[in-house]
Amino acid sequence: MRTGPVVLLLFLLLAAGCSAAPAQSAPAVPVAATASVVPSGFNGTDVAWLQLVIPMEDKALRLLDLAAERGSEPAVRRLAGQVRDSHRAELLDLHRILDRTGLPATNVHEGHDMPGMVTTDRFTLISSTTGPRFDSHFLQALKAHLAQTAHISRGEAQSGANAGTKALARSIASARGTELGELDQLSP
Template structure:
């Protein structure tokens, strides 16, 4: 629910920004290109970059701290699709002409892995580590899935919507694995 309110607010801000930029006679090429992206697209791109960037340091702890080959395999799978998605998200970010500073970086929101969680996890090993990792990854994947569903319903830019559909598929598979491990 919070994510939908956040997306609605960001959609309003994004659309307001697009109207202002589009009405300026000296609009730059990046701003002109950005008009193909709707507010939901822009917010989704930025939020997912922030969420995925915060998840990766947690996943990097798994090989040395996990006591489970299943958790290690899941982590490797999530790390692989997250890295691939980040590459696509960054390309969309550049194509949309979004600013270099991401306003969502470090923003506390459901599913966002915090530096404190990474620090706490780095002090754990074995089953306690695996339990913490599964909980954090599940929260991240569920929120990511919710946001991708919103992008699928409200987004307008075809590449962004296509990536959201891919996110929905990868999250479903990984969440099924987490449920089997829990």
């Protein structure tokens, strides 16, 4: 295996802040789960991006579903619904590409706390609030998620090898920019 894709994979995972325990000083990177098998037509960046974005989107969907129903402001509920719908469509595309790699849909980041990830603790905190406080917590979490997925998607678009994966990454990065602009209009 060439070292370039492995080094880039490590960089992406480290840039994403992937760590098994946030208190550790050095991130624990599950390299064996991604770098040992890179399917033909893909590189380590493609695989790492797919294996990171899919669980991030899955977890964000739970929060988006909740906010579409419980947001105190109609504009918050509307934005949550729109973002949720686009995330669901993107998630289908992400899974289709992952299926083409032949790699399992295993979440190699299970239990990791990464920037932009809607963790169980954060979801619990947000779901326990109501009214404007709910909206505020939701918008903060959504902003972190959108910014991080835009960041790592730009990295995939620049350094990935698979044309379809890079095109989806560009599309997601662009969508996140639009969604962040809409979110900024709602944030105090």
